[in-house]
Amino acid sequence: MRMPEPNNGVLSRRTEIVSDLRRILPAECVIAEEEELRAYECDGLTAYRQLPLIVVLPETTEQVSDVLQYCYGEGIKIVPRGAGTSLSGGALPLADGITLGLGKFNRILEVDYKNRCVRAQTGVTNLAITNAVNGEGFYYAPDPSSQIACSIGGNVAENSGGVHCLKYGLTTNNLLGIEMVLMDGEIVRLGGKYLDAGGYDLMGIVTGSEGLLGVITEVTVRILRSPSTARAILIGFPSSQSAGTCVADIIGAGIIPAGMEMMDQPAIHAAEAFVKVGYPLEADALLIVELDGPSVEVDELILRVEAIARKNGAQSIRISESENERNDFWAGRKAAFPAVGRISPDYYCMDGTIPRNRLSEVLDRMSDFSEDFGLRVANVFHAGDGNLHPLILYDANSPGELEKAEQFGAEILKLCVEVGGVLTGEHGVGVEKRDLMGEMFTEVDLNQQQRVKCAFDPTQQLNPGKVFPTLHRCAELGRVHIHSQQTRFPDLPRF
Amino acid sequence: MTEQLNPITARDTCEIIADAITSEKTLEIMGAGSRRSIGRPMETDHILSTSALNGISLYEPDELVLRAGPGTTMTHLQSELAQNGQMLAFEPPDYGPLLGAPLNLGTLGGVVAGNLAGPRRIKVGAARDHFLGVEAVSGRGEIFRSGGRVVKNVTGYDLCKLMAGSWGTLGVMTDITVKVMPAPEKTRTLLVNCPNLSVALSVMTAALSSPHDVSAAAWLPQSIVSKSAVSYVASSGAALAALRLEGISRSVEERCRSLREDLASFGDLEELHSHNSLNFWREVRDVRAFIDFGDRDALWKISVAPAEAQALLNKLHAVADMDAFLDWGGGLIWAQVSGMDDGGSSIIRRTMGAEGGHATLIRGSIKQRALEPVFHPELPAVARLTERIKDAFDPKRILNPGRMFEGV
Ligand SMILES: Cc1cc2nc3c(=O)[nH]c(=O)nc-3n(C[C@H](O)[C@H](O)[C@H](O)COP(=O)(O)OP(=O)(O)OC[C@H]3O[C@@H](n4cnc5c(N)ncnc54)[C@H](O)[C@@H]3O)c2cc1C
Numbered sequence: 004m005r006m007p008e009p010n011n012g013v014l015s016r017r018t019e020i021v022s023d024l025r026r027i028l029p030a031e032c033v034i035a036e037e038e039e040l041r042a043y044e045c046d047g048l049t050a051y052r053q054l055p056l057i058v059v060l061p062e063t064t065e066q067v068s069d070v071l072q073y074c075y076g077e078g079i080k081i082v083p084r085g086a087g088t089s090l091s092g093g094a095l096p097l098a099d100g101i102t103l104g105l106g107k108f109n110r111i112l113e114v115d116y117k118n119r120c121v122r123a124q125t126g127v128t129n130l131a132i133t134n135a136v137n138g139e140g141f142y143y144a145p146d147p148s149s150q151i152a153c154s155i156g157g158n159v160a161e162n163s164g165g166v167h168c169l170k171y172g173l174t175t176n177n178l179l180g181i182e183m184v185l186m187d188g189e190i191v192r193l194g195g196k197y198l199d200a201g202g203y204d205l206m207g208i209v210t211g212s213e214g215l216l217g218v219i220t221e222v223t224v225r226i227l228r229s230p231s232t233a234r235a236i237l238i239g240f241p242s243s244q245s246a247g248t249c250v251a252d253i254i255g256a257g258i259i260p261a262g263m264e265m266m267d268q269p270a271i272h273a274a275e276a277f278v279k280v281g282y283p284l285e286a287d288a289l290l291i292v293e294l295d296g297p298s299v300e301v302d303e304l305i306l307r308v309e310a311i312a313r314k315n316g317a318q319s320i321r322i323s324e325s326e327n328e329r330n331d332f333w334a335g336r337k338a339a340f341p342a343v344g345r346i347s348p349d350y351y352c353m354d355g356t357i358p359r360n361r362l363s364e365v366l367d368r369m370s371d372f373s374e375d376f377g378l379r380v381a382n383v384f385h386a387g388d389g390n391l392h393p394l395i396l397y398d399a400n401s402p403g404e405l406e407k408a409e410q411f412g413a414e415i416l417k418l419c420v421e422v423g424g425v426l427t428g429e430h431g432v433g434v435e436k437r438d439l440m441g442e443m444f445t446e447v448d449l450n451q452q453q454r455v456k457c458a459f460d461p462t463q464q465l466n467p468g469k470v471f472p473t474l475h476r477c478a479e480l481g482r483v484h485i486h487s488q489q490t491r492f493p494d495l496p497r498f
Numbered sequence: 499m500t501e502q503l504n505p506i507t508a509r510d511t512c513e514i515i516a517d518a519i520t521s522e523k524t525l526e527i528m529g530a531g532s533r534r535s536i537g538r539p540m541e542t543d544h545i546l547s548t549s550a551l552n553g554i555s556l557y558e559p560d561e562l563v564l565r566a567g568p569g570t571t572m573t574h575l576q577s578e579l580a581q582n583g584q585m586l587a588f589e590p591p592d593y594g595p596l597l598g599a600p601l602n603l604g605t606l607g608g609v610v611a612g613n614l615a616g617p618r619r620i621k622v623g624a625a626r627d628h629f630l631g632v633e634a635v636s637g638r639g640e641i642f643r644s645g646g647r648v649v650k651n652v653t654g655y656d657l658c659k660l661m662a663g664s665w666g667t668l669g670v671m672t673d674i675t676v677k678v679m680p681a682p683e684k685t686r687t688l689l690v691n692c693p694n695l696s697v698a699l700s701v702m703t704a705a706l707s708s709p710h711d712v713s714a715a716a717w718l719p720q721s722i723v724s725k726s727a728v729s730y731v732a733s734s735g736a737a738l739a740a741l742r743l744e745g746i747s748r749s750v751e752e753r754c755r756s757l758r759e760d761l762a763s764f765g766d767l768e769e770l771h772s773h774n775s776l777n778f779w780r781e782v783r784d785v786r787a788f789i790d791f792g793d794r795d796a797l798w799k800i801s802v803a804p805a806e807a808q809a810l811l812n813k814l815h816a817v818a819d820m821d822a823f824l825d826w827g828g829g830l831i832w833a834q835v836s837g838m839d840d841g842g843s844s845i846i847r848r849t850m851g852a853e854g855g856h857a858t859l860i861r862g863s864i865k866q867r868a869l870e871p872v873f874h875p876e877l878p879a880v881a882r883l884t885e886r887i888k889d890a891f892d893p894k895r896i897l898n899p900g901r902m903f904e905g906v
Contacts, residue, residue, distance in 0.1 A: 115805075116707065117703055117804065117805040118803045118804055118805050119706065119707065140709070141707075161652060162652045162656070164650055168649075168650070169649075172623065172627065173650070175627075175656070175659070176623050176627045185879075189879050190879070191879045191880060191883070192853060192877075193880070195803065195853055195854070195855065196803035196806075197801045197802050197803050197829060197854075197855040197856070198619060198620070198624070198801055198826060198829055198830070199613060199615075199619075199624055199626075199663070199801055199856075200663060200856070201801070201856025201857075201858060201873050201874035201876075202663075202856075202873055202874070202876055202880070202884050202902060202903070203660055203663065203664055203668075203883075203884055203887050204613070204626060204659045204660060204662060204663050205880065205883055205884075205887070207626060207656060207659025207660070207662075208655055208656060208657070208659050208660050210656070210659070211652045211655070211656055212655060228706075228707055228708060228709050229709065230709060230711075231709040251560040251561075252560075254560055254561075254562060254680075255559060255560040257583055257584075257680030257681075257683070258680070259679065259680065296711060296745075296749065297709065297710065297711070297749055297752055297753055297756070299748050299749050299752040300745060300746060300748070300749030300752070300753075303746060303748055303749070304746070356646075356648040356649075356650045356651055357648070358558075358561055358563075358647060358648060359560075359561055360558070360560065360561060385650065388648070388649045388650045389648050389649070389650060390648075390650040423646070423647055423648075424646065424648055425646045425648055425650075425651045425653045426653045427651075427652050427653050428648070428650035428651060428652065429650055429652055430652070431652055432652075432653060432654065436653075440653075440654065443646075443653055443654075444643070444654060445642075445643075447640045447641065447642050448642045448643050448644065448654075449654070451636060451640070451642040451644075451657065451890070451891070452644070452654050452655045452657065454890035454891070455655055455657070455660070455887065455890055456655075457886075457890065458883060458886035458887050458889065458890045459883065459886075461886075470654065481889070481893065483519060483638050483639075483893055483894060484638075485516050485519055485520055485639060
């Protein structure tokens with residue numbers, strides 16, 4: 004992976020920088036020993052590794068500000084890091100950069116039921132927020148599968164989703180406020196306990212910005228009352244086509260399920276072998292549809308979904324009659340990644356989104372690719388919103404297989420864009436999809452995004468080498484170029 | 499002389515802006531003009547109207563997606579959606595009559611550019627939350643795209659978020675893709691007699707903290723209740739908290755019954771059924787209570803933490819001649835202030851501070867809009883970012899210059 008050229012000046016001053024940082028921060032907050040740095044050499048995308056120059060673990064917003072101000076003055080790059088579960092290499096260190104870990108920001112600051120929100124430090128895990136309020140019957144809706152580990156600040160940086168985002172939205176739809184520190188050390192608060200921004204929606208642009216705009220230190224999120232009932236229905240189909248039509252018909256009938264997940268046959272088999280909950284092995288596609296709300300509503304909608312499933316040729320239908328059974332239905336889906344991990348030495352998880360009605364075409368083309376590359380693929384799919392997670396099976400110890408898996412993955416993502424979808428639905432661009440950005444965006448589009456980057460971080464010291472395939476200098480991007488057109492529109496008035 | 503330009507394609511739009519850059523002219527960006535009077539007064543050289551950039555170019559009900567030109571009228575769009583039992587879930591308001599313009603004039607571009615939302619904001623979000631993709635021309639004269647047509651998308655920065663709520667100061671949107679949702683089968687409203695604001699806030703908080711999936715919560719004092727065109731409401735003669743339940747019939751009935759039980763101790767309860775319910779919430783959404791407007795009146799839209807609404811209102815009532823009602827469970831205050839030269843700007847801003855929420859002067863005299871900050875003043879650090887974002891999109895200050903903030 005091509006990363007920005009390390010700055011030799013910074014590399015050679017390492018000892019000096021370490022002692023400067025130990026003056027700014029409590030000594031134990033600065034990590035410089037190689038064995039200890041090892042723990043930070045990659046995030047959830049383990050194919051890419053790099054030892055950071057230094058790791059700092061500040062404890063307060065003021066300390067973050069002091070570190071950034073120092074690095075700003077010294078021209079040192081910063082890589083923010085939450086829990087390090089990113090699947091796109093967003094927290095991949097830089098050889099000449101300081102990894103700024105937010106693990107010590109682990110306190111929930113305020114639970115405010117009157118305003119139905121929670122204020123938490125950035126390193127608090129996603130699940131800890133729900134755990135802090137579920138005693139009172141509330142929860143935090145976005146639920147990435149990594150929720151026991153990933154940090155709420157990381158969720159904001161990636162605009163993470165989960166299986167329930169079809170009905171309840173992504174991080175951006177559940178976020179009320181943030182505190183963040185800009186690269187020059189300035190502390191900025193955006194939003195609060197109220198709705199919508201008065202001026203530009205700066206919080207909206209920071210959400211999903213992958214650590215390139217500022218270091219988030221505090222987050223205020225909305226909490227919701229937990230639904231009184233949830234039931235799931237497990238439906239086996241003879242083909243992914245009929246499962247796909249069933250999904251479209253459910254939505255066409257005006258039903259927005261709390262979750263709607265699909266698995267293809269390889270994924271069904273891997274999951275069933277792992278958790279043994281009775282998934283239908285003869286099915287070519289499996290659909291899990293969850294309905295939540297008051298029990299009268301859930302019961303009625305389950306019947307409606309069942310009828311739609313039958314009309315679409317469902318081979319098998321099971322409706323959960325207890326919480327245990329509902330959890331069983333989900334157990335296989337939730338364990339899909341580790342289950343696939345058991346049938347292959349390594350797997351590579353992709354994350355494109357497609358318009359749902361192109362699903363069977365995309366799956367067909369994917370099995371062609373699978374043959375071409377000689378690698379197996381298993382698919383789990385957030386069917387409600389078109390977010391695909393193909394898992395490409397490979398063996399890193401077999402020479403050339405990783406490269407083949409990456410090429411295969413790139414072909415899948417290009418296909419997603421070709422059919423009207425996007426490169427990444429929830430895992431982010433990071434380093435992984437950086438060089439594919441040109442598939443989706445023109446130079447003009449990317450330059451406009453980079454100008455936003457320049458508005459927050461004009462010296463481009465925050466997480467460089469991520470998201471954008473080419474780094475332009477901010478001064479260069481600032482110039483206005485008039486593009487004179489060849490074909491004038493003669494009927495338009497001129498000034 | 500001010501000319502009005504009506505581009506019909508993104509290319510046209512691009513050329514107009516390129517010309518404006520070279521000839522150093524400024525442009526007012528306008529849809530149908532129904533919300534033209536919101537913002538600081540501007541004097542621009544020309545007007546660019548998006549009204550000819552209209553029409554629905556993609557609508558797939560099963561995919562819950564619609565793409566249309568910014569000049570597409572909301573009336574047209576909503577009637578297409580209604581034919582498929584769908585809606586824009588954020589309940590775009592029609593401020594026409596409130597701002598002295600006719601009903602049904604507004605365009606999709608205007609709704610998105612103002613990041614508007616109705617009573618359902620608390621449940622489903624505002625325009626920004628339903629805005630999937632955009633094509634726009636920046637003040638640099640370049641056509642850029644962001645987002646797409648799918649809900650799950652984190653590819654690159656979400657420039658849609660910046661376009662929503664930027665009131666035409668960052669770019670001219672030429673194509674807009676939004677998420678659409680199924681419309682509810684049934685709507686019912688529970689009215690709770692609440693003369694006292696603190697009881698009303700408790701009622702709304704209890705309802706919104708219940709598992710009954712309340713999709714709107716408002717409080718209207720008696721002065722506003724009596725103006726309602728829904729006779730059932732007007733004749734109640736007392737201040738009311740209103741709670742809306744929507745969804746499939748059986749569920750709405752069941753939840754309404756449970757909610758009545760939960761709230762019985764708070765006061766007398768009444769129900770509004772379908773037709774009255776729809777009309778009532780339309781009045782709340784469009785702020786019909788304040789369409790009568792005197793020379794010395796100013797109308798504020800104030801977004802606060804719900805639990806802080808009461809303290810703010812008490813302070814304002816103490817010093818100003820004011821009428822107000824609450825939406826968003828207390829998180830939105832609509833306040834009409836009378837007889838103050840500054841329209842109440844300084845007292846509102848002083849009480850709220852820079853971080854307690856935001857107050858926008860939705861309707862005021864030209865003088866008030868010129869002298870008082872129409873949009874909530876930002877702290878220096880945020881104001882600097884705002885200015886740099888403007889530089890990123892419109893460095894020559896061509897598009898709606900100064901509409902939101904001086905120099906932006
Ligand atoms: C098994 C597994 C399942 C997953 N399932 C899902 C899923 O269902 N849905 C989903 O959306 N994602 C999923 N993910 C991806 C990942 O968990 C999310 O992207 C998560 O939000 C990352 O949070 P983190 O704290 O680990 O961030 P990190 O990995 O530490 O960082 C991610 C990015 O955010 C930046 N960042 C982190 N913290 C901050 C901060 N405080 N300020 C500024 N920038 C910051 C980093 O620089 C980096 O670019 C999964 C990952 C794994 C390993």
